[in-house]
Amino acid sequence: MVRNALLLALAFSAGYVDALSYLGLGRVFTANMTGNTVLLGLAIAQPDREAAVRSILALAGFLLGAVPVAWIVERDHSGSRWPGAVTFALVLEGGILAVFALGWHLFDETPAAIPILVVLSAVAMGMQSAAVHRLEVSGITTTVLTGTLIDLTARLMGRERRKSQPTFQGSALLAGVWTVYLGGAIAAVTLSRSGALASILPPSLIMLVAVIAAIAFRAR
Helix, strand or coil: CHHHHHHHHHHHHHHHHHHHHHHHCCCCCCCCHHHHHHHHHHHHHCCCHHHHHHHHHHHHHHHHHHHHHHHHHCCCCCCCCCCHHHHHHHHHHHHHHHHHHHHHHHCCCCHHHHHHHHHHHHHHHHHHHHHHHHHCCCCCCCCCCHHHHHHHHHHHCCCCCCCCCCHHHHHHHHHHHHHHHHHHHHHHHHHHHHHHHHHCHHHHHHHHHHHHHHHHCCCC
């Protein structure tokens, strides 16, 4: 139950960051690279050089965060449901988001700072994606929901072959991830009216997840 709750919190943060980035950083997704790839295609076709650059920076930042974290977490071969390397990766993500929040506060209305903020946000989301992938929870990525919805429909139609968890329990988690991701996006729209304060929530939430995980899944 604790692991599922933490996954839901991570999904909320990803939806929040994606919406916040789209609203405040020039209509770019920094968590959902599927959507960002579509935006890149639109920018190339229209053409819109600035929009294309933002999307490319988001893609590059995402990989910059995902690759080293994947290297770290995949070398943790512990049998824990939540390996210590995943918690460490989330601490790193929280640190990057804290820098992002500070930059958002200091350079909220500075166009020249947008590319840097895009990269910082995308790096953090890439870190989260790689960390959650290490948990190997079927259908859960927290930053991309297409696979989650496909897995959910497969479970509900009785075609899920994996027996690692009951069908209802797994379906509830998948539906919950989609729901809280949506809730995160809605919250970002609401809190964006508070200006720079809107960026404080993601690093605070990620650090809280890391602390709870460290306590709940500490080595015994």
